[in-house]
Amino acid sequence: MIKARGLQRRFTSRGRTVDAVKGVDIDVAEGELVGFLGPNGAGKTTTLRMLTTLLTPTAGEAQVAGCDLRADPVGVRGRIGYVAQGGGTGPECKVSEEIELQGRLYGLSKADAIARGKELTEQLDLSGLDQRLTKTLSGGQRRRLDIALGLIHSPKLVFFDEPTTGLDPQSRANLWEHIRTLRSEQGVTMFLTTHYLEEADALCDRILVIDGGEIVAEGTPDALKARVSGDGVVLGVDDDVTDRAAAIVGRVDGAHDLTTLPGEVRFRVPRGDTALPALLRAFDAEGLTMQSVQVQRPTLDDVFLTLTGRSLRDSESTDGATGPDGDTRSDDTTDSGHGNDDGHGGHNDDEKDDDEKDEVPTHVA
Numbered sequence: 001m002i003k004a005r006g007l008q009r010r011f012t013s014r015g016r017t018v019d020a021v022k023g024v025d026i027d028v029a030e031g032e033l034v035g036f037l038g039p040n041g042a043g044k045t046t047t048l049r050m051l052t053t054l055l056t057p058t059a060g061e062a063q064v065a066g067c068d069l070r071a072d073p074v075g076v077r078g079r080i081g082y083v084a085q086g087g088g089t090g091p092e093c094k095v096s097e098e099i100e101l102q103g104r105l106y107g108l109s110k111a112d113a114i115a116r117g118k119e120l121t122e123q124l125d126l127s128g129l130d131q132r133l134t135k136t137l138s139g140g141q142r143r144r145l146d147i148a149l150g151l152i153h154s155p156k157l158v159f160f161d162e163p164t165t166g167l168d169p170q171s172r173a174n175l176w177e178h179i180r181t182l183r184s185e186q187g188v189t190m191f192l193t194t195h196y197l198e199e200a201d202a203l204c205d206r207i208l209v210i211d212g213g214e215i216v217a218e219g220t221p222d223a224l225k226a227r228v229s230g231d232g233v234v235l236g237v238d239d240d241v242t243d244r245a246a247a248i249v250g251r252v253d254g255a256h257d258l259t260t261l262p263g264e265v266r267f268r269v270p271r272g273d274t275a276l277p278a279l280l281r282a283f284d285a286e287g288l289t290m291q292s293v294q295v296q297r298p299t300l301d302d303v304f305l306t307l308t309g310r311s312l313r314d315s316e317s318t319d320g321a322t323g324p325d326g327d328t329r330s331d332d333t334t335d336s337g338h339g340n341d342d343g344h345g346g347h348n349d350d351e352k353d354d355d356e357k358d359e360v361p362t363h364v365a
C-alpha cells in the first residue's frame with residue numbers, strides 16, 4: 001500500500017534550512033495498521049503531508065495506494081483518505097451537510113453520499129446528530145465526524161494525523177475502538193502518526209519510530225520492547241546481604257544494567273518471568289531470602305530512551321498545551337475536503353517555507 005524510498009523534505013526560509021525528513025524508507029502492506037511514533041518536531045506530519053500529496057518531497061520516490069506520488073498525485077488523492085489533526089469541518093455547518101459535501105467532492109452522487117454517510121455515522125456512533133451544527137459536537141464526536149469524512153469515498157488506505165490528540169483518556173480509548181472496528185470491518189489499511197506511547201502500543205500492528213527526521217527503529221510493539229531493553233527486575237533483600245544477592249544476579253544469563261541500593265538489587269534481563277525460578281533456587285542454595293520481587297515489562301518509552309537518550313514522555317507531558325482544545329498551533333493540516341495547505345502550524349509567516357508554493361490544494365476534483 002505504501003512503498004517510499006529516500007523520502008526527504010528540506011524547508012528553506014530566509015536563508016535558514018531545516019531538514020525535517022532526511023530520506024526515510026517506509027513499507028506498509030495491505031491491511032496493516034502502522035503507527036508513526038516520535039516526539040514533537042520529529043518529522044511525522046511532514047512525512048504524512050508528503051505521502052498524502054500535500055507537500056512535494058525534496059527528494060525520494062513513493063508508491064501510495066498503487067499510484068506514483070510524483071507522477072500521479074491526483075490518482076493518490078482519489079484513493080486515500082486523510083484525517084487531519086485539526087479536522088476541517090465548518091463550525092456553522094450541519095453534520096449532514098458536511099458529509100454530503102465531502103461525498104460530492106469525491107464524485108459520489110447525492111444519494112450515494114447520503115447512503116454512505118448513514119453507514120459511517122452508524123458505525124461511528126454519530127446517529128441522530130445529522131442536524132446538529134458541528135460546533136456543538138463534543139471533541140470525540142467531532143473527531144469521529146472527521147473520520148467519517150475521511151472514509152466517505154471508501155478508500156483502501158487512510159492516513160490519520162495524531163487522531164486522538166487533545167481527547168480525554170476515555171474518548172481516546174473509545175476512538176481506538178472505532179478505529180479497530182473500521183479496520184476489521186472495512187479492511188482498511190491505516191497509517192497514523194502519534195506521540196502517545198499507549199496509542200502506538202494498543203492500536204498498531206507495527207511501529208516506525210522517527211526522531212530528528214530519521215527512522216530510528218521499526219517493528220511490532222512487542223519486538224521493539226524485547227529488542228531494546230528487556231524486563232526490569234527489582235529484588236528486595238535484607239540490607240546486609242545486598243552484595244551477596246548482587247553477586248548471584250551477576251551470574252544470571254543475560255542480566256545487565258545491575259545496580260544496587262542497600263536492600264535492593266535492580267537489573268535487566270531478556271525475560272524476567274523465566275529468569276526468576278533459577279534465581280530463587282540460587283538464593284535458596286546460598287541460604288538467602290528474597291523479601292520481594294517486581295518484574296516490569298519494558299515500555300515503548302524505554303525503547304525510545306535507549307535509542308535516543310531522551311524520553312518520549314516529555315513530549316507527551318506538553319500535550320495539554322498543544323491539543324485541539326487548547327491548541328497553540330494554527331495548524332495547517334487540512335482536511336481533504338476543506339481548504340488549502342497554507343503553512344505549518346507553530347511557524348509564523350516569517351518562518352514559512354519559501355518552497356511551499358508548490359503544494360497542491362487538498363480538494364479532490
Ligand SMILES: Nc1ncnc2c1ncn2[C@@H]1O[C@H](COP(=O)(O)OP(=O)(O)OP(=O)(O)O)[C@@H](O)[C@H]1O
Nearest residue numbers: 011018020039040041042043044045046344352353
Ligand atoms: N513549513 C515549515 N517551515 C520550516 N520548518 C518547518 C515547516 N514545517 C515543519 N518544519 C520543521 O520541520 C521539523 C519537523 O516538523 P513536523 O511538524 O513534521 O514534526 P512532527 O513530528 O509532526 O511534530 P508534532 O508532533 O509537533 O506535530 C520541525 O523542526 C519543524 O519545525
